[in-house]
Amino acid sequence: MKQKNYYTANTEKWKYTKINQFDSYSFDFKPTNSKVKIHCENNEIILQNGILNNIGSNLLDKQIIISNINDSNNHAQNIQNKLSINEDVKFNNKNINFYTGLFLYIPKNINENISIKNIVDQGHEKRFLNLNNYIYIDENSKCNITYDEEITCSSCIYNSYQLYVGNNSELEFTNINNRIDGSKAINNYDINMQTNSKMTYHAMDISGKLIKNNYNINLNKAGANCYFNGLNIASQKNYTDNYIEIHHNTNHTFSNINYNIIAQDKSQSIFFAKTIINENSSSCEAYQNNKNIILSEQALIQSNPQLEIYNDDVKCAHGSTTGQIDEEAVHYMRTRGINEILAKQLILHSFLADIINKISLKNLKTKLNNKIENYLKNVN
Amino acid sequence: MLEINNLSAGIENKKIINNVNLKIKKGEFHVIMGKNGTGKSTLGNILTGKENYIINNGTITFKGNDITTLSPEERACKGMFMSFQYPVSIPGVNSMHFLRTAVNSIRKHQNKDEIAPADFIKEFKNKLNLLGLDDDFSKRGVNDGFSGGEKKRFEIIQMLMLNPDLVILDETDSGLDIDALKIVADGINSFRTKDKSFILITHYHRIVQYLSPDYVHVMLNGTIVKSGQEQLAIDLETKGYDWLIK
DSSP: OOOOOOSSTTSGGGSSSOGGGGTTOEEEEOOOOOOSOOOOOTTEEEEETTEEEEEOGGGTTSSOEEEEGGGOHHHHHHTTTOOOOOOOOEETTEEOOOOBOEEEEEOTTOEEEEEEEEEEOOOOSSEEEEEEEEEEEOTTOEEEEEEEEEEOSSOEEEEEEEEEEOTTOEEEEEEEEEOTTOOEEEEEEEEEEOTTOEEEEEEEEEEOSEEEEEEEEEEOSTTOEEEEEEEEEEOTTOEEEEEEEEEEOSSSOEEEEEEEEEEOTTOEEEEEEEEEEOTTOOSEEEEEEEEEEEOSSSOEEEEEEEEEEOOSSEEEEEEEEEEOOOHHHHHHHHTTTOOHHHHHHHHHHHHHHHHHTTOOOHHHHHHHHHHHHHHHTTOO | OEEEEEEEEEETTEEEEEEEEEEEOTTOEEEEEOOTTSSHHHHHHHHTTOTTEEEEEEEEEETTEEOTTSOHHHHHHTTEEEEOSSOOOEEEEEHHHHHHHHHHHHHHHTTOOOOOHHHHHHHHHHHHHHTTOOGGGGGSEETTTOOHHHHHHHHHHHHHHHOOSEEEEESTTTTOOHHHHHHHHHHHHHHOOTTOEEEEEESOHHHHHHHOOSEEEEEETTEEEEEEOHHHHHHHHHHOSGGGOO
């Protein structure tokens, strides 16, 4: 089995987050399977501790394959052995045991909205629950997937996502990291995009004691378009580290990253993006834009937008801005009767809504806007 | 409505306003003219409670109460409004949402219920049309990407929506073409009643002629050196300010 070697301290994606802090952790938490079915909406998939629990009625009978990852090998055979499921990944020389995770196969010519909820009610502070989620969108399909984790116990979670977007397919994927409970998460994403495929990814890193996201996005075939949008509200002593690597592996590929961060208290948030345009990849476009607002002297934001361009026929731009709230804008609003706290909240909400409003699902957009509005009530 | 007595104020160690006295009754329209940098805008900023200005002496009484210690939002809620010379852009903050929040903040202070969204939208669109702006403005960020003239019109729309009792218009005529000037002046006139008071800060008679003020004051070096009626604005247009400097 091919061993992936990028989960060690020597790699760039672990430049800011000290990987050695996990030396005392193990990656072997094995949840027990509950037989009780949890209520499920029509387009919902419910996982409990990464184990498939229930499937919404709308998702049945459409040739969509939904199973536990460890039961997926038969299905993988059916879809022409296209899959190489992660079984032996190492994390800083520790074995990761993937006992759980979702296998989701969307066949050709399907148009579907799917909401995946992982309810975590078993866990351990020093033992990672490991999920290996594999989502495969076959040709000519259009899919909108939301992934949300609801955590009710103290835990740490290691998510390995593999997303495949087939020829002429579109995937809009929203991942909500709202770990108000203080759980920790390491998320590794391997994303492969094929001819004329489009992916719009929304990383909603609303809150979390420690969130480490590593994205590895491959634009493998001409016409692959990747829009990566993200936001992070870092507060208290929370820590978020995003490492986004996009590879333009061929001609006529497009990528655009927009990531907004608000950091307050003693929080830290890191944006590190690297877009690589290969020597043989002509007529590519790549953009990176990172905007940050820092609300306290103790908060820290690291911004590192990088472009590595090995071809002359490209259009690229990258930028980063970091500042405080515009006091002139706050004064202007106050002269209209809006109190100082509300004025700041309006400015901050707008800053984040800039990202949220890129989500196409109206209900989800409203839900996230409400969530953020509540969250910003604590900002002073 | 407003009474300024012996007001001296400035920023850090610099004295800008020097012993200003001004009394504005209900329904009166006052114009303040003067050279660049004589403290006209500073007076407006001090009246609306901008931080960083230090009042060394004197009092500001609005509707019978001393307001010198009140915050900008408290003054706005009590009925004071300033149309800015350079309205700040707030990208991302939706104009309509901003204005509805402002209207509701003031209504809350007056113990009134929030305005129904449909009523607000209807009224807002009416005002946009009155000032010759497209409905699309409601979707744009506050002053974001607005031209100079659009910003000034949007200030007047805010005035009409917030319904203040005292309006300070800081060079609302600057940057407007002749047609826009007439539209803005009509907007201001439509708001005039026997209960509303105005202070217009300007350099030119061209807007004054549309507004028929009750009084015209000349401010030089932070002090009001001469007061009169509209004729004074006409005289300034032809003579300049030198004849007023002793």
